[in-house]
Amino acid sequence: MQRPLWCCTAHVDETEDRCVSAAFQPLPHVVLSTKYEPPWLQISKNMKDILEKHGCSVYNPNTDNEAANKHEADAQWLRTFNRHLEVVKQTKGFVLQIQQGAKRERTDMQLAEEKQAGWLQVPRIGIYAFAEEFPLEGTVVETSLIRAIDMAKEQWDHGIAKGVMMCSEIWETVQFTVDAVGSVTGPAKVKFPDGATMEGYFVRGLKHGSCRYQSRDGRVELGLYSMDVPIVEIHRSTSGNFFKFKDGEELEQISPKEAEEIQQGYVLPPW
Structure with missing residues (x-):
């Protein structure tokens, strides 16, 4: 079976519904937990690009689920998400929760994903994002994503945190402009x-x-x-x-x- 692009160094045995280790050291796998609507769709794409640039494999449910499952995307969504969480654990990666706007909102789906990741005991890293589209590479967002990778490594070495740990600054008032x-x-x-x-x-x-x-x-x-x-x-x-x-x-x-x-x-x- 050909290895899917989303994993790079590990693949999923569809018959057994479990992750199978590759013969070489896997990249840390990251699962994005994000809202679908604009601008979050494009923001999630940009964050995936940056994480891959810094040595991670990334699953973005907004784009990769449909690409992998075609017309069965909706029916396969939860099963696919769970398989990717297993890859996160296998490769010592993390779940990146993209929090929306000045109020750091999360959808009901994101809260459920947060709980799932907690049950599996994998790092959950939060990043605050403005509700506007702008280039992310070379900005404080890229710095935060690099910090997220380091924070996940720290948790795997010294213990998984009980809750979502923030890798970014949180701007707490709404009078400013961006x-x-x-x-x-x-x-x-x-x-x-x-x-x-x-x-x-x-x-x-x-x-x-x-x-x-x-x-x-x-x-x-x-x-x-x-x-x-x-x-x-x-x-x-x-x-x-x-x-x-x-x-x-x-x-x-x-x-x-x-x-x-x-x-x-x-x-x-x-x-």
């Missing part, structure tokens, strides 16, 4: 994959104006920026000490009173 390459302009709050948060004003994805950053361990940075270049920046460490920074380098430790004067003088956000 340009043709996916960069944000306007007031926004962003949550990073490591749990850190940043809130402020952005121009084409760059900090512009006052901004507050907090790391997962509780370190806080307040600053005033011009297109990502700090005009003034002060930090409060996890131990409660204050420091004044310039160009990302620590200048000196300052007193709480000095920190308050800088904060008020430059109208920085509250700690």
Whole structure:
């Protein structure tokens, strides 16, 4: 039997309805969990291209199910999806859940797919996507997809996470606009994959104006920026000490009173 293009290094025994290992090391297989309607159809195609570029085989239900099953696509959809989940486990890949828009919406189908993948104990990685079509290669989306591959490897080495882990930044407010390459302009709050948060004003994805950053361990940075270049920046460490920074380098430790004067003088956000 000829090996299907969707798998590249493993094939499915249709009689036994199970995955059979190839004689060589398989590529990590990724199953996309995504909405079908525009723009998500094209976004899913673009993400598949990037993942394949970085060494994965990818199953996109939006396109590959019909290509494989022709007129039986609808009837075979769930069975085909489950077979690809088995390939994910066999090759130590992951399920990529494409979450839609500023509210990170997921369809009922995606929630069901998330549960199926959880039962099989394979990594479920989430990526936030704007509800607009724009080129993804060379943008923060490609960076996030590379991070997803690394996160899946980490889970296979150290234990599969119980829920969906985000590989992308999450823009949590809706007052901003998005340009043709996916960069944000306007007031926004962003949550990073490591749990850190940043809130402020952005121009084409760059900090512009006052901004507050907090790391997962509780370190806080307040600053005033011009297109990502700090005009003034002060930090409060996890131990409660204050420091004044310039160009990302620590200048000196300052007193709480000095920190308050800088904060008020430059109208920085509250700690």
